[in-house]
Amino acid sequence: MAILLFADHDNASLSEHSARALSAALQIGAEVDILIAGQGAAPAAEAAAALTGVRRVLLAEDGSLSERLAEPTAALIVQLAGDYDTIVAPATSSGKNVLPRVAALLDVMQLSEVTEVVAPDTFKRPIYAGNAIEVVQSAEAVRVVTVRSASFSPAATGSAAAPIVAIQPATVPALSSFRQNLLSANDRPDLSSARIVVSGGRALGSKERFEATINPLADKLGAAVGASRAAVDAGYAANDFQVGQTGKVVAPDLYIACGISGAIQHLAGMKDSRIIVAINSDGEAPIFQVADYGIVGDIFDIVPEMERAL
Amino acid sequence: MKILVPVKRVVDHNVKIRMKADGTGVDLANAKMSMNPFDEIAVEQAVRMKEAGEASEVVVISVGPAQAQEVLRTALAMGADRAILVQAEGRVEPLAVAKILQRVAQSEEAGMVILGKQAIDDDCNQTGQMLAALLGWGQATFASKVEMSGGSALVTREIDGGLQQIELSLPAVITADLRLNEPRYASLPNIMKAKKKPLVQQTPEDLGIDVAPRLNVLRVEEPAARASGIRVGSVAELLDKLKTEAAVI
Numbered sequence: 333m334a335i336l337l338f339a340d341h342d343n344a345s346l347s348e349h350s351a352r353a354l355s356a357a358l359q360i361g362a363e364v365d366i367l368i369a370g371q372g373a374a375p376a377a378e379a380a381a382a383l384t385g386v387r388r389v390l391l392a393e394d395g396s397l398s399e400r401l402a403e404p405t406a407a408l409i410v411q412l413a414g415d416y417d418t419i420v421a422p423a424t425s426s427g428k429n430v431l432p433r434v435a436a437l438l439d440v441m442q443l444s445e446v447t448e449v450v451a452p453d454t455f456k457r458p459i460y461a462g463n464a465i466e467v468v469q470s471a472e473a474v475r476v477v478t479v480r481s482a483s484f485s486p487a488a489t490g491s492a493a494a495p496i497v498a499i500q501p502a503t504v505p506a507l508s509s510f511r512q513n514l515l516s517a518n519d520r521p522d523l524s525s526a527r528i529v530v531s532g533g534r535a536l537g538s539k540e541r542f543e544a545t546i547n548p549l550a551d552k553l554g555a556a557v558g559a560s561r562a563a564v565d566a567g568y569a570a571n572d573f574q575v576g577q578t579g580k581v582v583a584p585d586l587y588i589a590c591g592i593s594g595a596i597q598h599l600a601g602m603k604d605s606r607i608i609v610a611i612n613s614d615g616e617a618p619i620f621q622v623a624d625y626g627i628v629g630d631i632f633d634i635v636p637e638m639e640r641a642l
Numbered sequence: 643m644k645i646l647v648p649v650k651r652v653v654d655h656n657v658k659i660r661m662k663a664d665g666t667g668v669d670l671a672n673a674k675m676s677m678n679p680f681d682e683i684a685v686e687q688a689v690r691m692k693e694a695g696e697a698s699e700v701v702v703i704s705v706g707p708a709q710a711q712e713v714l715r716t717a718l719a720m721g722a723d724r725a726i727l728v729q730a731e732g733r734v735e736p737l738a739v740a741k742i743l744q745r746v747a748q749s750e751e752a753g754m755v756i757l758g759k760q761a762i763d764d765d766c767n768q769t770g771q772m773l774a775a776l777l778g779w780g781q782a783t784f785a786s787k788v789e790m791s792g793g794s795a796l797v798t799r800e801i802d803g804g805l806q807q808i809e810l811s812l813p814a815v816i817t818a819d820l821r822l823n824e825p826r827y828a829s830l831p832n833i834m835k836a837k838k839k840p841l842v843q844q845t846p847e848d849l850g851i852d853v854a855p856r857l858n859v860l861r862v863e864e865p866a867a868r869a870s871g872i873r874v875g876s877v878a879e880l881l882d883k884l885k886t887e888a889a890v891i
């Protein structure tokens with residue numbers, strides 16, 4: 333049977349996580365439909381239809397779906413579930429919010445944050461902050477799976493667009509309502525999909541020093557900015573900058589950790605990066621154990637020097 | 643309003659875990675166990691709501707082995723009123739935990755359930771959402787702020803692009819993110835008092851819930867190790883390596 337991919341998007345555009353999750357879905361099976369739930373979401377649906385390997389795009393539009401609140405969105409997916417044996421979503425904040433609700437409504441267990449498709453019913457997923465990899469098999473009638481997008485490359489955009497089919501969502505009682513989004517505005521690449529990430533830790537000492545030290549290097553490299561939990565908790569960076577077990581998982585080509593000690597919870601979010609650079613004044617800091625290139629010294633000297641030398 | 647807070651006993655977040663030699667799982671024998679850090683945040687939130695007069699009683703519940711009583715006592719010392727242990731050995735998956743919690747939330751007539759957003763051992767990030775679905779309640783996951791107003795709660799959620807505010811009709815399920823609050827340390831007198839607070843024991847069978855796992859863990863593997871790196875002596879050397887050897891800039 334077929335696979336339904338619940339896409340991550342903001343109505344106006346499709347996020348790259350969806351194209352990455354599509355690669356995972358196509359490893360599970362060949363017939364993949366993408367669900368775009370939203371309002372005014374035709375642009376996202378068109379972007380989804382252009383991806384290579386998509387059978388159809390299902391476009392469900394309703395005011396209640398504009399922000400993909402969990403209750404109406406899960407109800408919609410359950411309404412469609414009969415035609416599919418696998419339901420996939422990228423493990424973004426939206427996928428993580430909605431899919432377990434779908435799984436419970438279908439009375440099946442979910443497989444969270446899979447990093448590898450071993451067989452259509454068997455997956456690898458990290459546990460204990462990535463310190464162990466579980467190989468799990470699901471015999472459930474419907475497999476509900478969230479995908480760690482950093483582990484899959486994005487599906488290509490093809491020449492022939494897949495058909496877009498409009499779906500009428502059933503009305504469900506509203507249990508929650510959207511008030512507002514307070515999104516961090518910046519012109520840098522998206523942290524989860526950036527090719528280069530420059531991250532700062534507690535050592536930055538203040539929001540002002542974080543921005544004055546990390547941002548110029550990031551801008552010179554065209555990089556996204558990340559942070560440790562300690563830096564976010566202290567208010568040096570916004571919550572959506574947090575990299576780690578309980579923040580974002582990233583795997584860029586280059587990750588530069590500035591004044592970050594390398595706690596297991598932080599490593600869980602970045603240790604699959606291709607090249608890791610660590611800058612730390614303590615030569616014994618655990619971050620050096622995962623770094624390809626380590627430099628012992630003061631970030632307030634080294635980071636600006638890098639920026640000037642580039 | 644009664645608040646139910648599920649708390650899970652997990653390996654302490656400072657422990658570096660080891661694999662069992664036979665690849666069947668993680669060796670937790672003798673490992674230090676603690677309350678899941680997100681659940682401490684959930685307990686703190688519920689206790690603060692009681693202190694603010696927004697909740698009448700805080701009931702904590704754990705599904706796990708007999709030793710899970712320790713994390714329940716910790717929650718009682720933080721200010722919860724009473725505890726329930728649903729004793730289950732071995733692997734209990736989020737769906738089964740959610741079914742147990744559903745029964746208890748219904749029999750206790752809870753007006754709100756506050757859970758951690760994820761447990762730091764299995765990292766499933768499912769239980770709260772599943773519970774909300776089974777109860778037919780609204781959900782607010784990854785909460786960093788909860789404000790009560792009459793029959794609803796205004797919740798600020800941590801999402802990928804920043805923050806989102808939603809209004810939630812009660813009863814409802816909320817899952818706690820890191821920045822919801824900073825949990826208190828229990829004082830010695832409160833730890834003593836907690837020993838006398840009620841703790842009842844039940845089994846999944848008492849509640850009529852089958853906890854047999856649905857997923858089959860075939861094996862547990864060691865993650866791929868990274869090749870060891872090098873130390874560089876200067877910024878010039880670092881940039882040269884990044885350009886020529888790694889070819890990333």
Ligand SMILES: Cc1cc2nc3c(=O)[nH]c(=O)nc-3n(C[C@H](O)[C@H](O)[C@H](O)COP(=O)(O)OP(=O)(O)OC[C@H]3O[C@@H](n4cnc5c(N)ncnc54)[C@H](O)[C@@H]3O)c2cc1C
Nearest residue numbers: 533534535560561562576577578579591592593598613631
């Ligand atoms: C449930 C839970 C979840 C968590 N989730 C996450 C998560 O998702 N992400 C995350 O990052 N953490 C997470 N943590 C926190 C984690 O355990 C660490 O506390 C945190 O990562 C430490 O941040 P840090 O490295 O910035 O700070 P520290 O550990 O304080 O390290 C600061 C480093 O800066 C160095 N330094 C100081 N001054 C200078 C200088 N001038 N120049 C160069 N180096 C300097 C020091 O040598 C030190 O190594 C979590 C913890 C728990 C309990």
Ligand SMILES: Cc1cc2nc3c(=O)[nH]c(=O)nc-3n(C[C@H](O)[C@H](O)[C@H](O)COP(=O)(O)OP(=O)(O)OC[C@H]3O[C@@H](n4cnc5c(N)ncnc54)[C@H](O)[C@@H]3O)c2cc1C
Nearest residue numbers: 648649704705732734757758760761764765766767768769
């Ligand atoms: C002895 C023992 C052995 C185990 N062996 C394995 C194993 O080999 N492999 C494996 O995958 N898992 C194992 N588990 C863990 C068990 O499978 C987990 O309880 C289940 O998978 C829940 O996943 P999670 O905690 O990641 O859920 P999440 O959805 O991440 O948890 C979110 C929140 O739900 C609540 N919650 C979750 N579980 C409980 C609970 N039990 N009681 C109260 N509240 C809870 C908490 O508030 C928590 O913060 C074992 C557990 C025990 C006790």
